[in-house]
Amino acid sequence: MTSPQTTTDTTAGGFKSGFACFIGRPNVGKSTLMNALVGTKVAITSSRPQTTRRAIRGIVHRPDAQLIVVDTPGLHKPRTLLGERLDSLVRSTLTEVDVIGFCVPADEKVGPGDRFIARELANVRGTPVVAIVTKTDLADRGQVAEQLLRVERLGDFTDIVPVSAARGFQVDLLADLLISHLPEGMALYPEGDLTDEPEHVLVAELIREAALEGVRDELPHSIAVVVDEMSPREGRDDLVDVYAHLFVERPSQKAIVIGRKGSRLREVGTAARKQIEALLGVRIYLDLRISVAKDWQRDPKQLRRLGFDA
Numbered sequence: 001m002t003s004p005q006t007t008t009d010t011t012a013g014g015f016k017s018g019f020a021c022f023i024g025r026p027n028v029g030k031s032t033l034m035n036a037l038v039g040t041k042v043a044i045t046s047s048r049p050q051t052t053r054r055a056i057r058g059i060v061h062r063p064d065a066q067l068i069v070v071d072t073p074g075l076h077k078p079r080t081l082l083g084e085r086l087d088s089l090v091r092s093t094l095t096e097v098d099v100i101g102f103c104v105p106a107d108e109k110v111g112p113g114d115r116f117i118a119r120e121l122a123n124v125r126g127t128p129v130v131a132i133v134t135k136t137d138l139a140d141r142g143q144v145a146e147q148l149l150r151v152e153r154l155g156d157f158t159d160i161v162p163v164s165a166a167r168g169f170q171v172d173l174l175a176d177l178l179i180s181h182l183p184e185g186m187a188l189y190p191e192g193d194l195t196d197e198p199e200h201v202l203v204a205e206l207i208r209e210a211a212l213e214g215v216r217d218e219l220p221h222s223i224a225v226v227v228d229e230m231s232p233r234e235g236r237d238d239l240v241d242v243y244a245h246l247f248v249e250r251p252s253q254k255a256i257v258i259g260r261k262g263s264r265l266r267e268v269g270t271a272a273r274k275q276i277e278a279l280l281g282v283r284i285y286l287d288l289r290i291s292v293a294k295d296w297q298r299d300p301k302q303l304r305r306l307g308f309d310a
C-alpha cells in the first residue's frame with residue numbers, strides 16, 4: 001500500500017527510526033489512534049472489544065523520522081487458547097519496541113484492567129512508556145484533568161498526553177513525542193509505505209469487520225476470515241478476483257451470518273467489497289463462502305489453519 005509522499009532524505013544525520021506499540025484494555029481506542037497517526041485505515045476498528053487479533057503495523061513518515069506502529073490486541077485474562085496466544089503476542093511485542101503508548105480512555109473509570117497492565121509495564125525494563133488518555137472528546141475538561149492525575153498515579157511514565165483520535169486532537173503532538181524516544185537510524189521501510197502487512201491479511205480483516213457489523217452481540221469473537229485467492233482477472237487490469245472463506249464455530253452462527261434467504265451475507269459482501277475497493281484502488285469481484293469450523297478458538301490445528309500461529 002502506498003500514498004503520495006514528499007521527498008525525504010533518510011540518509012541525512014539526525015534521522016530517527018524505530019517501533020512503537022499501543023497497549024491498553026480492549027476497546028480503549030488503540031486501533032483508531034494508530035489509524036489517525038498513519039492517516040489511513042490500516043487496523044480495523046469496532047465498537048466491540050477484542051477486534052484486533054494481529055499485530056498490524058502502520059508506518060508514520062516524517063521528513064526527519066519514520067515511526068512504525070505495532071497494533072497489539074487488548075490485554076485480557078485468557079479464557080480460550082486464542083486468548084492465551086494474544087497475551088503472549090502482546091508480551092513479546094512490548095519487549096521489542098522502542099517506546100510504548102499506554103492507552104486509558106478519558107470517559108471510563110481507571111479500573112483493575114488498567115492497573116493490571118500498568119503492573120505488566122513496570123516489568124518491561126528499559127522501554128519508555130508514554131501514557132495516553134484517549135477519547136478526550138467524550139469527556140469534559142474537568143474529567144480529562146482528573147483522568148490525567150489518576151493515570152499519572154498508575155506508574156512511571158515519561159509523559160502523559162490527552163488525545164482524541166476522532167477529532168485529531170494532539171495526534172501530531174503524540175507522534176512527535178513517540179518519535180523523540182526513537183534511536184537515530186535509517187528509514188526501515190520504503191518512503192510512502194503505510195503498512196507491511198500482506199494485502200490478503202488486510203482484505204481478510206475488512207471482510208471480518210463487515211461480517212461483524214450488526215451481529216457483534218450474537219457472535220462477538222466467533223468469526224474468522226481467510227482469503228483463499230486474490231488475483232487480477234485475466235485480460236483486465238482494473239478488476240481483481242477475491243475468493244474468501246468466512247469461518248464460524250457453529251451451524252447456528254452460520255445461519256445468523258447468512259441471514260434470511262442469504263440477504264445478510266449479500267450485504268456483508270457488498271460492504272466488504274466497497275472497503276476493499278477503497279483500500280486497493282481497483283474494482284473487486286468478491287466470492288464469499290461460509291463454513292463451520294467447530295470451536296476453532298479452542299483447537300490448535302484450526303487456529304493454525306486460520307492464521308493464528310503463535
Ligand SMILES: Nc1nc2c(ncn2[C@@H]2O[C@H](COP(=O)(O)OP(=O)(O)OP(=O)(O)O)[C@@H](O)[C@H]2O)c(=O)[nH]1
Pocket residue numbers: 024025026027028029030031032033044045046047048049050051052072073074134135136137138163164165166167
Ligand atoms: N468518540 C471517540 N470514539 C473513539 C475514539 N477512539 C476510538 N473510539 C471508538 O472506540 C471504539 C473502540 O476503538 P478501537 O480503536 O477499535 O479500540 P481498540 O483499543 O483498538 O480495541 P481492541 O481491538 O478490542 O483492543 C470504536 O467504536 C471507536 O470508534 C475517540 O477518540 N473518540
